[in-house]
Amino acid sequence: MDKLTHFQEELIAHCHYRMDESxxxxxxxxxxxxxxxxxxxxxxxxxxxxxxxxxxCGNMRQYGIASLTEMEDNRNRDIEFSTTGGYDKTGLLKQLETTVTEVKQVISATTVERFLQKQKVQGFEFSGIGNCIHLVEHLSYHTGQIAFWAKLLKNKQLGFYAGVDLNKKNVT
Known part of the structure; x- marks a missing residue:
């Protein structure tokens, strides 16, 4: 396997892993x-x-589906923030899971050429690699906000890493 193919596979695998973790x-x-x-x-x-x-969901569709596949960007960002109900927890989670699954499929099918190609998204110019980094960090960022709000409301730990020794030192 050449280094470029290995790099592409590692990028895809770690994007998938981080999205699944979130x-x-x-x-x-x-x-x-x-x-x-x-x-x-x-x-x-x-x-x-x-x-x-x-x-x-809107951001992931824009950066991870519309941009990487060069499909039409039909996101309505304002609705994401003005909505005050109409979805229960199950529906919200299902929508997010479906979106992440679709994004992972798109990332898996993305060519090296598209990973390197720059395209405007939300007025910014990013390569496909830049889009993938944004997808992972943006999902993680808001996951942290949601976890913080849940901890604040419930005054308890969420146990994300229960059973894992996070004090282990790195091994070289």
């Missing part, structure tokens, strides 16, 4: 919240968990 943490976070808490806003300048999940 989904795992989001499932745990959402499981602790009531239906009302999903749409509760911490204050007027912050978003509800429901808004953040809708926002993640």
């Amino acid at each position: 989904l795992r943490m989001l499932r745990i976070s959402l499981s602790t919240l009531t239906e009302d808490e999903v749409w509760q806003k911490p204050n007027a300048s912050l978003n509800s968990v429901g808004n953040l999940v809708l926002h993640l």
Whole structure:
């Protein structure tokens, strides 16, 4: 296997892993919240968990599907933040899981040429690699916000790494 192919496979594998990790943490976070808490806003300048999940779906479709496949970008970002209900936890999670699955399929099918090609997304110019990095970090960023809100509401740890010794030292 040549180095470029190996690099591409590693990039894809780690993007998938990080997206799956965020989904795992989001499932745990959402499981602790009531239906009302999903749409509760911490204050007027912050978003509800429901808004953040809708926002993640929109962003992932824009960066991970429309851009990487060069399909039409039909995202309506304002609706992601103005929605105040209409989805229960199960529906929100299903929508996010479906979106992540589709994005992972697109990333797996992305060619080296497309990974290197630059394209405008939201007014920024990114390569396909840049889009993938954005997808992973943006999902992780909002996963952390949702986890923080769940911990704050419930005053308990979520146990993301229960049973794992996070104090182990690196081995070379």
